Each structure stands twice: as C-alpha cells, then as structure tokens.
Amino acid sequence: MTKHTVTLIPGDGIGLETTASMRRVVEAAGVDIVWEVADAGAAVMERTGGSPLPEETIESVRRNKVAIKGPITTPVGTGFRSVNVALRKTLDLYACVRPVLSIPGAGGRYENVDLVVVRENTEDLYAGIEFPKDSEGAQRLIEFCEEQGTGTIRPDSGISIKPISVTATERIVRYAFEYALAHGRRKVTAVHKANIMKHSDGLFLQVARNVAEEYAGRVDFDDRIVDAFCMNVVIDPSQFDVIVFPNLYGDIASDLCAGLVGGLGIAPGANIGEDYAIFEAVHGSAPDIAGKDLCNPTAEILSAAMMLDYLGEDDAAQRIREAVRKVYAEGRFITGDIRKATGSDEPACSCTEFTDALVAALS
Ligand code: ATP
Numbered sequence: 001m002t003k004h005t006v007t008l009i010p011g012d013g014i015g016l017e018t019t020a021s022m023r024r025v026v027e028a029a030g031v032d033i034v035w036e037v038a039d040a041g042a043a044v045m046e047r048t049g050g051s052p053l054p055e056e057t058i059e060s061v062r063r064n065k066v067a068i069k070g071p072i073t074t075p076v077g078t079g080f081r082s083v084n085v086a087l088r089k090t091l092d093l094y095a096c097v098r099p100v101l102s103i104p105g106a107g108g109r110y111e112n113v114d115l116v117v118v119r120e121n122t123e124d125l126y127a128g129i130e131f132p133k134d135s136e137g138a139q140r141l142i143e144f145c146e147e148q149g150t151g152t153i154r155p156d157s158g159i160s161i162k163p164i165s166v167t168a169t170e171r172i173v174r175y176a177f178e179y180a181l182a183h184g185r186r187k188v189t190a191v192h193k194a195n196i197m198k199h200s201d202g203l204f205l206q207v208a209r210n211v212a213e214e215y216a217g218r219v220d221f222d223d224r225i226v227d228a229f230c231m232n233v234v235i236d237p238s239q240f241d242v243i244v245f246p247n248l249y250g251d252i253a254s255d256l257c258a259g260l261v262g263g264l265g266i267a268p269g270a271n272i273g274e275d276y277a278i279f280e281a282v283h284g285s286a287p288d289i290a291g292k293d294l295c296n297p298t299a300e301i302l303s304a305a306m307m308l309d310y311l312g313e314d315d316a317a318q319r320i321r322e323a324v325r326k327v328y329a330e331g332r333f334i335t336g337d338i339r340k341a342t343g344s345d346e347p348a349c350s351c352t353e354f355t356d357a358l359v360a361a362l363s
C-alpha cells in the first residue's frame with residue numbers, strides 16, 4: 001500500500017467538524033495517509049495575531065503537493081481580499097473542478113444529473129483590476145475611450161476590467177478535455193457570451209474551438225451562450241457532460257448546478273494546477289451551525305474521494321462514493337440541511353452519527 005502525506009487545513013467554522021469526519025471516513029476506507037495539519041483563516045489569526053495564511057501552511061502544501069481543506073473565512077482588514085484566492089494565486093491553481101452528481105435521497109430535483117463544472121480560476125473579472133469612481137485610473141480610462149471613440153463611459157463610473165487571455169483559455173480548455181479523456185466522458189461544452197463581449201468571451205470561444213480540434217474524434221465539443229446555458233441546464237441537465245467556463249460564469253454556474261442535486265451540503269470541489277492540488281467543499285464556514293455537530297460533512301468527504309482519485313487510490317475513492325450513496329438511499333441517518341431540502345419531518349442526525357453510519361457502511 002502506498003503511503004501518502006497530505007496537508008490538512010481544517011479552516012474555520014464547520015470546517016473543524018467536516019474535516020474530522022472526512023478523516024475518519026478516509027481512514028475507514030483503508031488508505032494509508034499521513035495528515036500534516038496546517039492552519040489558515042480567521043481562527044489562526046485570532047489565536048496568533050499573525051497572518052490568516054501562514055507561510056508554514058504554504059510550505060506544507062508545496063512540500064506535499066496535495067492538500068485538503070475546510071472552508072476559510074477571510075477576516076476584514078488583513079490585507080487579503082480573500083485567503084482562498086491568495087492560496088489559488090500563490091500555487092497557480094488554475095482549474096476549479098466541481099463534479100455535480102445526483103445522490104438519490106439527498107434532495108435534488110432531478111434523478112440523473114452527472115456533469116462536471118470546470119472553471120478558469122485566474123483571470124476574467126476576478127483578476128481584481130478595478131478603478132474606483134473618481135480615481136485617476138477611472139478618469140484616464142474614460143478619456144481614453146473618448147479618444148478612441150469606443151463608446152462613452154459615464155464620468156461617475158467605477159470600472160472593473162475583464163481580461164481573458166489565449167494562454168489561460170488554452171490551458172483551462174485543454175484541462176477540460178484531458179479530464180474528459182481521463183474520466184471516460186464524451187463531451188465538452190464551452191460557455192460564454194461571445195455575441196456581446198467579442199474580444200474577451202469571443203476570444204475564449206475561438207481558442208476553445210481551436211483546442212477542441214485537437215480532440216476531434218475522441219471527445220465531442222459544443223458551446224452555449226451563458227444565458228441559454230442557464231435555462232437549458234435547468235430544463236434538462238442530462239444534455240451536459242463536462243462544461244468549461246471563464247471565471248465569473250463558472251462561479252455562478254457552480255452554485256446553480258449544485259442546486260440541481262440538493263445544494264451545498266453535498267457539493268465537492270478541487271482547485272488544481274500543474275504542480276499542486278487542493279481539494280475542498282464548495283460551501284463556506286456556516287458560522288450559524290458551527291460547533292454544534294449539525295453540519296453535513298458529505299461535500300468534504302466527496303472532495304476527499306476526488307483527492308483519492310488524484311492520488312491513484314481509485315478503489316478507495318469508489319468505495320467511499322458507494323458508502324455515501326448507501327447511507328442516503330437508506331435514509332436513516334440524514335443531516336438537517338437535507339431533511340429541510342426534502343421537506344421531511346423525520347428527525348435529523350448529527351454530523352457524528354452520519355459519519356458513524358458511513359464508517360459502518362465501509363467496514
Ligand atoms: P462563508 O462566509 O464562510 O461563506 P456562509 O455563512 O456564507 O459562510 P455557507 O457555507 O456559504 O456559509 O452557506 C450558507 C448556509 O448554508 C450556511 O449558513 C448553512 O446554514 C448552510 N450550509 C452550508 N454548508 C452546510 C453544510 N455542510 N451542512 C449544513 N448546512 C450547510
């Protein structure tokens with residue numbers, strides 16, 4: 001059996017509970033993992049008065065190459081806009097991958113959703129290039145557009161810039177195709193608004209089409225305008241397979257797609273780069289239920305299954321997914337978020353009871 005060393009970042013709020021549960025489940029699946037626990041987020045900052053993203057934590061991920069984390073809250077006034085974004089930038093985790101799969105009994109509105117959201121993580125309106133109203137930058141842009149005759153920007157505007165590059169688009173679209181090949185998937189769909197933003201989304205679409213040609217005959221390709229995509233995915237999710245998005249549309253579509261299958265409690269994810277990968281649930285720290293043993297650890301556990309696939313432990317990953325499906329199908333141990341989503345008045349179980357049921361299903 002291969003021994004793996006993985007950085008474990010419990011993070012904030014319910015992260016302590018979801019990662020503890022995840023750890024028990026992975027160990028019950030019989031994988032030999034050494035967990036190198038590292039801090040990040042509001043809790044470590046309050047405790048030490050230092051950075052919410054300590055250097056040792058980044059070093060630990062660099063050393064181990066693979067990490068799994070709970071949600072991280074970015075305290076205000078720390079010099080970080082978002083610790084999560086800082087982590088992705090520092091390690092160049094350019095691909096955000098979120099599989100969306102129906103789990104019978106988990107409250108989704110559809111039976112057979114099985115799609116994968118691949119979101120570009122490094123540019124677009126998330127690049128953080130912004131000019132406040134009345135700033136010198138905004139004034140210069142306003143004058144520049146006037147000179148160029150590209151259309152007027154009102155003088156009382158704040159401005160955010162949307163860069164989309166050939167480099168980042170090629171890399172994310174290629175990632176989507178390689179993911180499709182590696183996971184036996186048939187089609188990649190690129191989502192954009194190329195009809196309106198010809199030089200950002202238009203470039204994204206053009207580059208996506210070029211990359212798709214390299215995979216012709218092996219993986220199909222099509223594209224959708226983002227508004228039409230939203231309607232289509234809600235009418236019939238089964239027409240989609242792997243879907244690749246620029247950053248902002250990917251952010252919105254991730255939540256939309258998570259909603260198709262029962263919501264945040266069961267939505268796993270990963271941020272992946274050339275050299276490093278960090279696995280994490282889509283949800284946040286949920287301070288309203290933190291520390292009460294009420295949270296649903298499924299999203300974190302399914303993120304761990306993605307991590308095990310990445311580590312080549314496909315068998316353990318599959319057994320964890322099957323155990324999750326079994327516990328939901330039986331319907332005896334279901335956490336409050338899912339009881340609420342399904343409109344059930346059966347009593348909800350605790351995070352610990354849910355974990356116990358999973359561990360029992362694995363042994
Ligand atoms: P953050 O600021 O860290 O994003 P948040 O309050 O926005 O925290 P989210 O996790 O984004 O919290 O989710 C919003 C709400 O959804 C939570 O307040 C919680 O009630 C519910 N929720 C989210 N994740 C879970 C979970 N794993 N189990 C149960 N309920 C959850």
Ligand code: MG
Pocket residue numbers: 283284285
């Ligand atoms: Mg949130």
